[in-house]
Amino acid sequence: MSSRFFGQYLLEKGRITSQQLLDALECQKNIAAPIGTMALERGLLTAEQIKQVLQHQRQTKQRFGEIAVALGYLTKPQLDELLEDQETTHRVRLGEALVSKGYMTLENLEKQLKEYNKESEGFAAEVSAAFSNVAHKQIVRTFTDLMLMMFTRFGKQDIIIERCESGKEKVRLFRWVISQKIAGENVEFNCLLSVPPKLLLQMASTMLDESVSTADELTLDASKEFVNIANGNACAKLSEHGVSLTMMPPEVYETTTTPYPLHTKDVVCVHLAAPDAKLEVAFEF
């Protein structure tokens, strides 16, 4: 379970060195995402087809996309969509930078992108239209998505989204609340995970890799780290879309002794359900 950006993925897999990543990150700023590499990333073109288009391009001086369509490798709607997305694809620019620097072959990039995408995808589809009408939809959806991923993939628990509502009266607050302050250039919010005791113990057990039965100091520490990892991965995911966020360390509240003060007007609450317990993720904007 992870949503690291493509460069971090390659670094961790030992495919590139930290110096090569640093060079490529610098280099990518000056590179417009090439249509060929974007198509490669989406599985629309193979490395071999790109080479053929580039060969034609050298002879005809036509645009890459036009040749790919003429050769029947891409359809016109596919090309139009690629052109539309050209400005927002960090991953592709990084891949292109690695190839142009000679740190990776086009064939290897194709392979790495396929493996990366296979690892990253899958969960987005599970977070449904529940978020269509809420404020800060992208943030709410991404943080909820990664919290679900943490529970289901890492914690091996089935959690489903029941509904998503706005307004602080919609927040139920279970016995334990783990709150983390998150801030970016234009947004600041608290992300709360509210769970009953049973789920708190399950979260801690997941982190500690052993069964825990009391909410002691270590259990609370493990639960905070559970939330910290989910939220950090959400921040990493959003950074791919140009949203830069930083996090403060999480805090834990036992609401029976220390009521959590919901004070902001704009609260979005996502109600979740495990097979035998309810929980919620709430956002105080």
Next chain:
Amino acid sequence: MSEVRKVSVLAVDDSKTMLAMIASQLKGSAFEIIATASSGPEAVEKFKQHKPQVVLLDIVMPEVSGIDTLERLLDADTDACVVMVSSAGSEDNVQACLKKGAKSFLQKPIQKDGMLATLKNVCQQVGVEL
């Protein structure tokens, strides 16, 4: 027969859970945790005291962040071999850490294979024998 010498590691994280998790994942490997710290200032103190070959350093910590701690460690020893650890592995974060002199970056949740591969890579980079 002489015992194989392990690479010494200082693990820094404000979460005891993460420290335990790292220790458990390094068990039986070529790396050995010789000290732990739960804050930036404690990390600098333990670093000077134990002179570890590698530091695993969390970023999101109260008071002094991991990035500020990285600077202090490099002030103490420009050759310090530091691997940053964070759940927030965004492009900006990773780039900032590498620019400041970290040797690599590990994203939480840490997977054993990824951590061992990263530690091996940084050891090769800085010439630490395994």
